[in-house]
Amino acid sequence: MKDSGRILAVNSGSSSIKFALCGPDGGDVPLLEGTLERIGSGQARFAVTGGNGELLAEEPVVAAAGHETACAHVFSWLRSHAPEEPDAIGHRIVHGGPYHTASEALTPELFDSIQALSPFAPEHLPGALHAVRRASVVFPDCPQVLCFDTAFHHTLPAAATTYPLPEFVRSQGVRRYGFHGLSYAWLLGELERREGNDAVQGRIILAHLGHGASMAAVRNGRSIETSMGFSPAGGLVMSTRSGDLDPGVLFFLLEQRGMSPSGLKEMVNRRSGLAGLSGKSGDMRDLLAASPHDPCSALAVELFCYQAKKYIGALSAVLGGLDMLVFTGGIGQHAPEVRRRICEEMEFLGISLDPAANDMNLEEISHRDGAVSVRVMKTNEELMIVRETRRVLAADG
Numbered sequence: 001m002k003d004s005g006r007i008l009a010v011n012s013g014s015s016s017i018k019f020a021l022c023g024p025d026g027g028d029v030p031l032l033e034g035t036l037e038r039i040g041s042g043q044a045r046f047a048v049t050g051g052n053g054e055l056l057a058e059e060p061v062v063a064a065a066g067h068e069t070a071c072a073h074v075f076s077w078l079r080s081h082a083p084e085e086p087d088a089i090g091h092r093i094v095h096g097g098p099y100h101t102a103s104e105a106l107t108p109e110l111f112d113s114i115q116a117l118s119p120f121a122p123e124h125l126p127g128a129l130h131a132v133r134r135a136s137v138v139f140p141d142c143p144q145v146l147c148f149d150t151a152f153h154h155t156l157p158a159a160a161t162t163y164p165l166p167e168f169v170r171s172q173g174v175r176r177y178g179f180h181g182l183s184y185a186w187l188l189g190e191l192e193r194r195e196g197n198d199a200v201q202g203r204i205i206l207a208h209l210g211h212g213a214s215m216a217a218v219r220n221g222r223s224i225e226t227s228m229g230f231s232p233a234g235g236l237v238m239s240t241r242s243g244d245l246d247p248g249v250l251f252f253l254l255e256q257r258g259m260s261p262s263g264l265k266e267m268v269n270r271r272s273g274l275a276g277l278s279g280k281s282g283d284m285r286d287l288l289a290a291s292p293h294d295p296c297s298a299l300a301v302e303l304f305c306y307q308a309k310k311y312i313g314a315l316s317a318v319l320g321g322l323d324m325l326v327f328t329g330g331i332g333q334h335a336p337e338v339r340r341r342i343c344e345e346m347e348f349l350g351i352s353l354d355p356a357a358n359d360m361n362l363e364e365i366s367h368r369d370g371a372v373s374v375r376v377m378k379t380n381e382e383l384m385i386v387r388e389t390r391r392v393l394a395a396d397g
Helices: 067-081 108-116 123-138 183-197 248-253 261-270 274-278 284-290 295-318 331-332 336-343 355-359 381-395
Strands: 007-012 018-021 032-037 047-048 053-062 087-092 144-147 203-211 213-219 221-224 326-327 373-376
Touching: 007 067, 007 108, 007 123, 007 381, 018 067, 018 261, 032 053, 032 067, 032 108, 053 067, 067 123, 087 123, 087 381, 108 123, 123 221, 183 326, 183 381, 203 295, 203 331, 213 295, 213 326, 221 295, 221 355, 248 261, 248 326, 261 295, 274 284, 274 295, 295 336, 326 331, 336 355, 336 373
Parallel strands: 007 087, 087 144, 203 326, 326 373
Antiparallel strands: 007 018, 018 032, 032 047, 047 053, 203 213, 213 221
16 A cells, blocks of 8 residues: 555445545545435435535436446546545445454455355445445555444354254354444444543443444443344334344235235335335434324334334343443434434433433433433444554555
């Protein structure tokens, strides 16, 4: 890697690409950051801001019908308009399967291994691999690092990872993995940076609530349980994903209603969750606004809060109590009404909110007499990718 050490972080989601270019000083202010959102919707938009917040680009992208064309647009813009070319590129890779439990420098063998895992996360891995390929074409001299969302949860005990299925199924890598690991690693790192090592040594629940939603139980800095399982479709109800389902529902739809496997996948990932419940929107802001006069939107909000409350109780039981609850993600950071409804009647766990602090989205929103510290923190997966990329390249010399 060149001495300047500019790192490009690429965060490929199921329907978006986020990116940030960071300079060589290791600071947390990117030279630029951007998004291409709503890929495949016919309403994709591309936006980039500079380090000082100035708008560098904002435009619709009619051609972003899939991740391949979306990646082409992002990297073409970076090649033509970025103030500096990157010296290395880090990618968020949602699923590392059973063998990839830490970030790794890209090799042909690693690429082939992740490509073979595509059936594990078909909504995410193909898009991320498009980004890796495009980066290799546009910036051929840049080393690349793959940062796995599942790596954070490699400390889960066997009882937390094992599905009660026959061995021939489990031997194919079918188990619980957990996701949002880069977000969770960032939050723990920030807690330790601000307050020292003791801040992460207790019993903590991290709640990443956004378009995708999950929670993790962390004891002494290690993940011991999480809500998502084999894929990012499990666990809590999400914007367009169902979360956990009784398998009998899928059998019924396959056998009695003639749905195809591809139809089920489309339904579970893109037409369920808050959007499926409300029949209108998967955006919590829309649902909160509509709830007073729309019963379906009200039910979607109620179910989201109910499931989140239920998981907090379950994860607290696994932890043997609770010292800290951290909200992050778009909903977790910006929806005080949702946080209030999740935390109400949780005093038996020591959770008590300060209503004024919660309404103002302060960093500490728990009541001074509450036994559990309740926090609101901004996550930053892109900067976590930058840090992981620097670490891997430094370790590789």
